[in-house]
Amino acid sequence: MRRMRGGYGSALGFGAGVGVTTFTGSWPLLALLLLAAVVMAVSLRTTIVGAGLVAVQCWGLYATFLVGVRGDLTVDEHTTWVLALLVQLAVLAFVASTAIRVIALVTGTAAKPSPARS
Numbered sequence: 098m099r100r101m102r103g104g105y106g107s108a109l110g111f112g113a114g115v116g117v118t119t120f121t122g123s124w125p126l127l128a129l130l131l132l133a134a135v136v137m138a139v140s141l142r143t144t145i146v147g148a149g150l151v152a153v154q155c156w157g158l159y160a161t162f163l164v165g166v167r168g169d170l171t172v173d174e175h176t177t178w179v180l181a182l183l184v185q186l187a188v189l190a191f192v193a194s195t196a197i198r199v200i201a202l203v204t205g206t207a208a209k210p211s212p213a214r215s
Contacts, residue, residue: 100194101142101144102147103144105143109151110135114132117131117132117135117155118132118162122163128159129159132158133182133183135155136152136155140187140188140189140191144191148188148190151187156180156183159176159179160176
């Protein structure tokens with residue numbers, strides 16, 4: 098299965114992040130868990146650039162609308178910890194998906210492209 102380009106992954110992650118932020122507006126802990134899930138899910142399918150952008154965008158949504166008092170970007174000890182967490186999750190998911198792809202190629206279990214796409 099091919100990876101989404103970074104821009105598409107970034108857009109998908111941003112849209113899902115906005116949805117999570119809207120849904121969990123008064124529950125920051127639940128929002129953090131769901132935003133981490135968004136970062137990991139999108140990072141499994143996109144490039145490293147897309148994974149990094151998704152992590153930063155979801156952090157921005159968290160630090161602005163869920164922690165920020167007036168909708169301002171809040172950068173403090175708590176939000177920088179969240180940024181580090183989301184970036185690490187994005188890299189971990191990207192590396193895991195890359196390892197799965199390499200193992201599939203080495204063992205010969207990788208999906209063959211369909212003749213219709215040739």
